[in-house]
Amino acid sequence: MGSKVYFVSANVPIDYIPRVPPTKWYTHSLVYQTKEMAGKLLGEIISPGDTVAVKIHFGERYTQYYIRPIYVRKVVDKTKELGGKPFVCDTLFSGGRVLYDEFGEALWSRRSLKEGLETAAMNGFTSETMGCPVIFADAPKGLKSVEFDINGTFIKKVYIAPAIAEADILLSLAHFKCHDVMSVGGALKNIGVGCQSKQGKWWIHHNAKLEIDQEKCNGCGECVSACPANAIILSNGKAQIIPEKCIDCAFCIDYCTQGAFKSRSFPDILEQEARIGEAAAGIVKFFGDKCVFINLAMDIVPLCD
Ligand code: SF4
Ligand code: SF4
Numbered sequence: 545m546g547s548k549v550y551f552v553s554a555n556v557p558i559d560y561i562p563r564v565p566p567t568k569w570y571t572h573s574l575v576y577q578t579k580e581m582a583g584k585l586l587g588e589i590i591s592p593g594d595t596v597a598v599k600i601h602f603g604e605r606y607t608q609y610y611i612r613p614i615y616v617r618k619v620v621d622k623t624k625e626l627g628g629k630p631f632v633c634d635t636l637f638s639g640g641r642v643l644y645d646e647f648g649e650a651l652w653s654r655r656s657l658k659e660g661l662e663t664a665a666m667n668g669f670t671s672e673t674m675g676c677p678v679i680f681a682d683a684p685k686g687l688k689s690v691e692f693d694i695n696g697t698f699i700k701k702v703y704i705a706p707a708i709a710e711a712d713i714l715l716s717l718a719h720f721k722c723h724d725v726m727s728v729g730g731a732l733k734n735i736g737v738g739c740q741s742k743q744g745k746w747w748i749h750h751n752a753k754l755e756i757d758q759e760k761c762n763g764c765g766e767c768v769s770a771c772p773a774n775a776i777i778l779s780n781g782k783a784q785i786i787p788e789k790c791i792d793c794a795f796c797i798d799y800c801t802q803g804a805f806k807s808r809s810f811p812d813i814l815e816q817e818a819r820i821g822e823a824a825a826g827i828v829k830f831f832g833d834k835c836v837f838i839n840l841a842m843d844i845v846p847l848c849d
Contacts, residue, residue, distance in 0.1 A: 547837075550584070552577045554842065578838065579618035582715070583626065585836040590713060592627030597681065597711035599734055601719065601849065602634045602664040604653040609849040611719045611840055613668035619717055619838070620676050628713070631677040632669060635705045636660055636686035638742050638749075641770070641798035655798075657684045681705035686742040687772055687793055694826030698751065698811075698819045702826040703744030713834045714739070714827070720841040723848045725749075726817055731837040736824035746792035748819045750807045753790060754797070756783050760804035767796035767805075 556572045570576050590596070598619060603610030616632055623630040636654050643651040654660035660680050664670070671678050682688065682705035689703035690710075708714060718734035726733060737748050756767075763781040775789035776796060783804070797805045811819070828835050843849075 550581060552581055574842075575614050575618055578615050578840065579622045582619040582717075582836070582838060583622040585838070586623060586626055586628065586713070586715065589834055589836070590623075590626050590628050594628050594712040595710070596623050596628045596630040596713045596715050597708045598623070598630050598632045598676075598715045598717055599681075599708065599739055600632060600634060600669075600717045601734060601738060602654070602660070602669050603667040603849050605649070605663055605666070607667075607849050609719070609721065609843040609845045610667060611717060613673055615840060616669070616717060617674055619715065620674055623715070624676070629676075630715075631679055631707070631711075632674045633679050633681040633705075633707060634660070634664070635682045635708075635738055635741060635745075636680055638686075638745050638794040639798045640685065640772075640793065640795035643798075654680070679707060681707035681739070682741040683707075685772065685793075687791060689741040689743055692826060692830045694822065694829065696822035696826065698815065699747060699822040699826065702823050702830070703741045703747075704739055704827060704830060705741050708739050709830070713836065714831050715836045715838070717838050718840070719843070719849055720839045721844050721849055722846045724846075725848075726813065726820065729848055730839045732820050732824045735827050735837075736820035736822075739827050740823065742793040743791050744823065746794060748823060749810065749816060750792075751811050751815070752807060753787050753792065754785060754794070755806055756785060757804045757806050758782050760802045762802055762804075764801070766799040766801070770795050770799040 554574050560572045620630045639655045642656050645651045650659035653663040669678050688706050691701050693701045716731050716734045718731045720730040723729045761782045767783055768776045773789050773791045775786050776783050
């Protein structure tokens with residue numbers, strides 16, 4: 545069955561305010577209308593006490609086009625008005641090593657919980673500003689998932705971040721924008737990539753497990769120590785991955801100075817988009833009809849936020 549789709553215009557007629565009572569002046573606001581839309585959508589499925597995962601993207605360091613925090617706060621407020629228990633969440637990025645730039649700041653935005661929470665706070669997302677818990681749904685390291693078989697053409701299972709999987713309702717609040725790897729980002733990407741742990745993200749962007757180029761490996765052993773799954777051994781002075789132990793987290797890649805890790809196949813954009821679509825459909829199926837999607841088409845930029 546198709547979903548109901550609603551549209552809210554950001555266009556405000558010039559005579560809007562004279563037409564509404566003075567006490568309703570704010571109702572032209574897109575923030576207000578997003579809150580009301582969330583209420584309309586949630587109101588059809590929520591029961592008092594339901595836990596609601598408000599999935600957003602916290603943005604990256606030094607970016608400014610992620611969803612403005614006030615939109616998220618108002619969706620949270622509406623969820624609480626309806627008796628729900630919201631939390632705002634994102635997930636960690638693949639890899640695990642924290643590197644620093646020349647100013648001593650973490651180079652990446654969310655490879656570890658610490659840098660992820662710092663990025664979220666820097667961009668305005670804290671428990672205080674949101675009025676509810678602000679978390680990484682696959683904390684502390686992005687290594688744990690709730691696996692769900694979907695048997696798609698490209699994706700056989702999804703790896704849902706545990707805190708999201710435990711929620712009663714998934715509310716995707718996505719910023720629609722263009723993207724440097726995918727063509728666009730919106731609800732599909734916010735769910736298909738963003739609701740998955742590191743293992744799930746791997747299978748969006750790759751179609752084979754990681755391998756080690758034996759010519760490039762110098763046997764330093766850094767990857768052996770870094771691997772959280774004990775999936776790498778040194779044999780005859782070269783690193784070898786034990787595939788059945790590997791959980792596709794990509795920690796090891798960050799630690800190799802020789803560029804010895806190679807993923808055999810990096811699908812083209814169309815296949816990656818198909819993978820995202822399959823994963824998103826799988827996660828929606830996991831939640832049944834307990835999903836709500838809101839896309840904000842504003843501040844649309846050519847690259848990801
Ligand atoms: S970190 Fe790289 S060079 Fe060192 S053992 Fe692992 S694969 Fe080989
Ligand atoms: S070998 Fe697999 S489990 Fe170990 S760090 Fe690399 S990707 Fe992660």
